[in-house]
Every structure is written in C-alpha cells, then in structure tokens.
Amino acid sequence: MPEPEWLGRGPRVAIxxxxxxxxxxxxxxxxxxxxxxxxxxxxxxTEADFAAYAATLDGEQRAGLLVCLRETGAPAGFVNINNIVRGRFQCGALGYGAFAPAAGRGLMSEGLGLVLRHAFGPLGLHRLEANVQPGNAASLALVKRNGFRLEGFSPGFLFIDGAWRDHERWAITADMLPDHDG
Structure with a gap:
C-alpha cells in the first residue's frame, strides 16, 4: 500500500x-x-453521518484533516478547519478530537501543531479560533500547549448534547507560531 500524501509530518504523527x-x-x-x-x-x-460530514469538507470553506500515526497510518484524531473566511479575515474555526486509543499521549498536540503550520502556510490563513467548553480540561490544555491565547467568553455559544453550552474563545495568529520568522 503506498504511503499517503502527507500535508505535514512530525516525529510521531502526520496529517x-x-x-x-x-x-x-x-x-x-x-x-x-x-x-x-x-x-x-x-x-x-454511522456511515451515513460520515458521508454527510465528508461531503461538507470542500477545502474552501471547511477542511477536514486526520492526525495519523506515522508508523502505521492509523488515525489518532481529527482536526477540522471550519467556517474559513477569506478576504480581509483569512481565518477559520477549529473543531477537533482525539480517538480513544491515542488519547493522552500528546499525539493531538503534535498533530495540531502540524495543522497550524499547514493553515498558516499553504492555506494562507492568518488566524484560527478554538471555542472550548470551560470544563473540558483536555481541550483547554491542548490549545494552551499550542500557543493559543484566551480572548473571551461566549455564553450559550453552541448547542451540544441537548443544551446551549458556554465556551471560552481561544485564538492564535500566524505570527504567534514559535518558528515564525517575522
């Protein structure tokens, strides 16, 4: 089986x-x-839900990326760049999740770093936001590890699990990446 065309590679994962x-x-x-x-x-x-989800990933307004183990190619998690806006904004909103077999091993942190470099490089974005529920310690740790800054609080931001959930707004811009050259 040929190796996938990776958009970014790290020591343990690729996207x-x-x-x-x-x-x-x-x-x-x-x-x-x-x-x-x-x-x-x-x-x-379900397969039907996945087909509907995959059909929305047009690469223009919404990009879906898998974080995969380099050794095996097995998916460790995913990162979506949603609501991509061009023009003067050049921004998107992140959605992401680890898969249970890979959770808690730092693989998503490495993968999100690759996604940031892809988004701020080839995709030409300037800003990414991640909206995180205040009680989601793992997700908060992930954005903090990747250099996002807290920008605010949004009451009743998203309808999840039968209720409107509050979220903290975290963001990062291209010039905030540690290896940004100015």
Missing part, C-alpha cells in the same frame, strides 16, 4: 485530508471514543 473511504475506520473509532468525548463533542458515528 492528511479526510477521504470518503475513511468512513468505516473513522466511525469505528468515534464509537470507541464516545465516553471520551461526552458531553463535549458529537461526531459522525
């Missing part, structure tokens, strides 16, 4: 676009990760 053929493995991992993500996140857990 690539989500593909329609990822459905069976993606949904299997989503179902295995349900306890990890409840009540923070809901993801496509």
């Amino acid at each position: 690539r676009p989500v593909r329609p053929g990822d459905g069976p493995e993606f949904t299997r991992l989503v179902r295995a990760s349900e306890a990890l993500h409840h009540p923070w996140l809901s993801m496509p857990a």
Whole structure:
C-alpha cells in the first residue's frame, strides 16, 4: 500500500485530508471514543453521518484533516478547519478530537501543531479560533500547549448534547507560531 500524501509530518504523527473511504475506520473509532468525548463533542458515528460530514469538507470553506500515526497510518484524531473566511479575515474555526486509543499521549498536540503550520502556510490563513467548553480540561490544555491565547467568553455559544453550552474563545495568529520568522 503506498504511503499517503502527507500535508505535514512530525516525529510521531502526520496529517492528511479526510477521504470518503475513511468512513468505516473513522466511525469505528468515534464509537470507541464516545465516553471520551461526552458531553463535549458529537461526531459522525454511522456511515451515513460520515458521508454527510465528508461531503461538507470542500477545502474552501471547511477542511477536514486526520492526525495519523506515522508508523502505521492509523488515525489518532481529527482536526477540522471550519467556517474559513477569506478576504480581509483569512481565518477559520477549529473543531477537533482525539480517538480513544491515542488519547493522552500528546499525539493531538503534535498533530495540531502540524495543522497550524499547514493553515498558516499553504492555506494562507492568518488566524484560527478554538471555542472550548470551560470544563473540558483536555481541550483547554491542548490549545494552551499550542500557543493559543484566551480572548473571551461566549455564553450559550453552541448547542451540544441537548443544551446551549458556554465556551471560552481561544485564538492564535500566524505570527504567534514559535518558528515564525517575522
């Protein structure tokens, strides 16, 4: 089997676009990760839901990326860049999640770093936001480790798990990356 076309590679993980053929493995991992993500996140857990999700990933307004183990190519998690706005904004909003077998090993932190370099490099974005529920310690740690700054609080921001949930707004701009050359 040929090696996937990676958009970025780190020591342990690499990123690539989500593909329609990822459905069976993606949904299997989503179902295995349900306890990890409840009540923070809901993801496509059936083939039909995955097909609908994958169809929205046009690369222009929404990009879906898999964080994969370099050794095996197995998915460790995903990062979506949603609501991409061009023109004077050049921004997007992140959605992400680790899959249970890979959670707690720093793989998503490495993967998010690769996504940031891809977004601020080839995609030409200037700013990314991550909206995180205040009680989601793992997600807050992830954005902090990757250099995001806290910008505010949004009451009733997203409807998740049957209720409107408050979120903290975290953001990063291209010039905030540690290896930015000015």
